[in-house]
Amino acid sequence: MPGETGFPLLAQRITINPHYEAFISRKSDRLSARNLLHLESRLVYLEYKLDQADEQAALGSDNETRRSIRAWEAFEQNSEDKTRPEHNRMKLVEEVSERLKEYQEALLRQSQIAALEGPRKRAFDASSRQPILAGLAEKRLSEHNLRDLAAFGRTPDKDLLLRFLQDYWMFKTTKITDGAENINENHVAWVTDIISTVVAAILLLGAIVLLRFLT
Template sequence: MSSPDIELADRNVSPIRGFALVAAKINSDSDKTTTIYRRFDELSARNLLFYQAELAELEDDLKQLDDEDRVANDKTSEACQRDWRSFEIHANGVNGTEVRAREKEKMELVMKIREKLEKYHAALAAHRLLLQSPLASKSTLRALRNWFFNNSAGTKDGDRAAQLWGASSNIFSDPHDLVALRVPADQDRFSSFIHHNFGVFFQTASPDGRTTYTSEAAIARFIAILSTILAAVLLFGSIISLYVVKSDKALLGMLSAWTVLFAACVGLLTNARRDQVFAATAAYAAVLVVFISGNLGGTTPASITLGNCTCTGT
C-alpha cells in the first residue's frame, strides 16, 4: 500500500469554519470587546409573560384552596393551616401517618409555586441585568459585522455570504438587541473621542490579517498620561499666569477664564455628574481666589478703614 501524499493532504485540509470560526474570531481579541451576543429581548419578554401567567393561575388555585380551608371545622385541617410540621406530616404521611388527599394536593401546589417562582425571579433578575448592560461599541460592532458578512470594503451593499447560515445569519441585524459582555473600563467622553478619532494609532492586526483591533489598554495608558499633563497645566498654568499679571482687571478676567476652562474639561472630557462638576469647579476657583488674595503677586497690603482709623494689613 502506497503512503499518502503529505503535501496533498495539507492542501485538502479545510480551515475551521462556521461556529468554530466565529468563536475563534470572538476569542482572538485580547481585550475581549468582541464578546457580543444577542439578548433576545422579545423572547425574554414573552418568557416572563408565560411565567407570570402560569404563576397567576397557580396563585388563583391556592386562593381557592384557602377559601375552602376557611370553612373547614375539623381540628386536623386547622392544625395544618397553622403549623407547618402538621401540614407536612399529613401531606407526606410522615411516621406512618395517613396521607390526607387534600393536604397532599395543597403541598404539591405549594412546591410547584415555589419552583416556578424561583425560576421567574431568576429570569427577572437576568433580564434586568442584561438591560442594564452596556451596548456594544458601534465601531467594534461594525467591524465584527463586516467580517461576519465578508464585507472587506465595509460598504453598505458589500455584504456577502454570512459565516453562519439559517436564522443565525441575522444575529447582527438589530444592534439594540445585542449586549457586550465586556467593555473597556474607561468609557468616559475623552476616551471615546480618542478611540473614534485617533484609534488608528493604537491598532494591531488580527491573527487572520483580515481585521484590526484597537488596543484599549494602549488607549487607557495614553489617556492616563494625557490627563495627568492636562491636570498639571490647569493647576500650575493658572498659578503662574496669575502670578505674572499685576492688573486687577486682568486677574479677574484670567481667573474667570481658567475656571471656565477647568469646568469645560471636567464636564466634557469625563463622565462626572453635574453635582461633581459644580463641586470640583468650586474647589478649583477657591484655590485660585485664595492665591490671588495673598501677597504672592506683589500686590500692596490691603487697607481697611474703621471710623477715623485706617488699618493697613501686613
C-alpha cells in the first residue's frame, strides 16, 4: 500500500506470499535455554525447601504435624491455621505445582520449536535482501542467526528436481511488491512434469533401440 513502511510494509510482504515462505522468525534458542535454566533452578531450590520442611515435620514432636505428612486431610485442615507450620508448607506445595507446570509447558513448547525446519535459501535471501525495520531488529535475519531461524511455510516438497527449479529457475515470476517476486508454482510443476516425462521416454526408447542392435 502507498506510504507504508516499517512494520506495516514488512507485515504486508510476509503475508502476501501465497505459500507463506516469508513467514520466517527467530527461534531465540539462547533465550529459551536461559529461560529453561531459570525455571529449572527455581524448581531445584523449591524442591530443597520442600524436603527441608518435610524433614522438620517428620522429626517434630507434635503428633498433628507428623500426622499431616501422612494424611492429606490433616495437612489441608491444619494448613488453614496460619500459626501452624502446615500453612507455609501448603504455600510451598502450591508454588511447586505452579512452577512445575510452567517449566513443563516451556519444555514441551521448546521441543516443538526445536523440531521446526529452517527457511529455504531462496526465501531467506528474498526476506533478508532489503531490511525494512530499523534499530536492532534490522538484523533479525542476519547470517549469524541462520541456525536460529524457523520457517512456518508449507512443508517443502521432497522432489529434488522440483526443489532445484524452485530455488534456481526464475524465468516465470509474478512481481508482488517492490523488490519481491513470487515464483508461479504451477509453472514450476508443469516444467517438472515435462522434464520427468521426457527423461522417462528417452530411457524407454533408448533401451528399445539398444536392444535392436544387440544379437
